[in-house]
Structures are given as C-alpha cells and as structure tokens.
Amino acid sequence: MSLGHRIRHIHRLWAIFGGFVIAATAVTLTASGAFASATSTPSKPAGGTIHVYLVNTGINPSVPAKILITGAFSDHGTGKGATWHLAKGTITLNPSKLKAILNSPSFGNFYAASCSFDGAAEAKVPVISGTGAYKGITGTIGATAFEAEQGSLLKNGKCNTSNNAPVLAGDAIVIGSGKVTFKK
Numbered sequence: 001m002s003l004g005h006r007i008r009h010i011h012r013l014w015a016i017f018g019g020f021v022i023a024a025t026a027v028t029l030t031a032s033g034a035f036a037s038a039t040s041t042p043s044k045p046a047g048g049t050i051h052v053y054l055v056n057t058g059i060n061p062s063v064p065a066k067i068l069i070t071g072a073f074s075d076h077g078t079g080k081g082a083t084w085h086l087a088k089g090t091i092t093l094n095p096s097k098l099k100a101i102l103n104s105p106s107f108g109n110f111y112a113a114s115c116s117f118d119g120a121a122e123a124k125v126p127v128i129s130g131t132g133a134y135k136g137i138t139g140t141i142g143a144t145a146f147e148a149e150q151g152s153l154l155k156n157g158k159c160n161t162s163n164n165a166p167v168l169a170g171d172a173i174v175i176g177s178g179k180v181t182f183k184k
Helices: 003-019 029-038 096-102
Strands: 048-057 065-071 075-080 083-086 089-093 109-111 116-130 137-151 167-182
Touching: 048 137, 065 083, 065 167, 096 116, 096 137, 116 167
Parallel strands: none
Antiparallel strands: 048 065, 048 167, 065 075, 075 083, 083 089, 089 116, 109 116, 116 137, 137 167
C-alpha cells in the first residue's frame, strides 16, 4: 500500500475522531455564539464519569461524526476537528497523543489479498474546554479508535494501491470513557 493511500485512512479517522480527535485549538465561535443566542444559559451538568460514542459510516472525511455521551450527563451532536458540537454547548479536546499513534507507520493492517485495511488505536485524550453547559469542563477520556476500509481493484483484479485510489467503503468508530469536572 502506498504511503499516500495509507495517509488517507489516517486523515479520515482523524476527521471523524474529530468528534474526538480530531486541532485542539479549533473552537468554533460562530456555533458557540449561535447556541448562546438561541437558548437561555443552560445549567451546568454534574461532573463524573462519561462514556462517549462516535460513529462515521462513510468514506467522506468531511462529514462530521455522530456523537453520543452518556453517564454523569448525556448529550448528542456531531464533531469534526477536535470540537464536539452538542445540543447544550461545545467540548474541545487535545487529541495529540492519539494523532501520533494514527500517524505512526505501524498503525493498522493492510491486506493486499482482499484490498482492505483495518486498525485500532488507544490513547488518553484531554478535555481542555467547553462552551454553553460545558463551560469550565476538564478531564481525560481514554479513547479507542477503530477503522476499517475496503479499497478498489484494478482491471486485472489486483488492489489499487496508488495515491489516488478510491476507497469503496469505510467505517470509523471511537469509544471512550473518563472523568470530567467543571471549574466553578
């Protein structure tokens, strides 16, 4: 598999984890401002253990991941980059440790016989800030990211490993849990 083709896998997972992973300083002020003006100030949720589920079933890395949070508080929304846009505010993370694993040459497995790829990575992801109901949030989430993709074949039936080879199907899932607190 060419390096360029493999990097596309990593960028796709980086984008979905975006929900999770996925430019630690990317706080979207426009969305935060729209949220603040559209609703009254939400009450601060309780700190404690939360469980996070992110799913992206598609091959387009520009599509945000769907996010669901359960546990000490619950919410849902989408994420791209390192900011989650939830119903009650935003949460921003620093996924640099996970990104380092995803960018590692040893990340994942490529299967030439079936023209497919899969990989799993685990890392601690710090929660660095929030808006709306999540203002003052901090903590760490232990995250595991899974990705699987099916590549395309050449006319001769062999796997197309070129840098611009199309991906036929792909899924990325991130699950995690950790403790969060709120500054007063």
